[in-house]
Amino acid sequence: MSQVSSCELCAGDGGDVLWRHPQFRVVLVDEADYPGFCRVIWNGHVKEMTDLAPAERTLLANAVWVVEAAQREVMQPEKVNLATLGNMTPHVHWHVIPRFLDDRHFPSPVWAEPRRAADAASIATRRALLPQLLEAIRRQLDAAGLTA
């Protein structure tokens, strides 16, 4: 598995690791305004989805769908946003972001200018769901055969 020492996703986990598969990991991102924001990170240093073999792409995408499903089950977001950008860190990683009508940017992408202040009570309610979210992610990845 190729590693690049200057890459932050080779040098570190990139978040609080919820699940380690031999080829990818799922991490919880430390974004105060977005409890439940996860990333699904390929372990090897690969730049684009099309640098992966077809079966690897499907494996990684299946993990992304599982995280989305777990977020929906536990958090009932208005929408889930999925993205792999990598302009700053060209190591394949997916953002899986539960979005809510009252979040800082809705309906804009989280990378746009904020539209409002985060609602502290909503954030606290969502943060309280994190243990259930972690349980759901693990249970659904296991059920999907994406076993650690």
Added chain:
Amino acid sequence: MSQVSSCELCAGDGGDVLWRHPQFRVVLVDEADYPGFCRVIWNGHVKEMTDLAPAERTLLANAVWVVEAAQREVMQPEKVNLATLGNMTPHVHWHVIPRFLDDRHFPSPVWAEPRRAADAASIATRRALLPQLLEAIRRQLDAAGLTA
């Protein structure tokens, strides 16, 4: 196939259609600063990837990977950005965006504040590649068996 009359991706194609498959379409987006920006749009009105059956998710994702591969073949972008957001239009569609060091937002996402003016000569050079890009998208979708 469910349709919602108030949805712009049910009411219209959402761009210049390059490819029609019974279950999805590929369109070229009219974004002056981003020649080659494509969307891959599910034909039915479905909100989230996990509202699709597993085989449908894989079908749609495979089309996204093909468009990325065609953009890389023809345009040699610095990076390709993939995203399905749908906060404003909750009908599954993927943004497939070739990114360049000199584009308006690089390395930020295209939804962030611009960092510079677009370079007219670069844009013109990229725009001139569009016929080749359309040919590559069609050839590669056909080769992948994602036949119209």
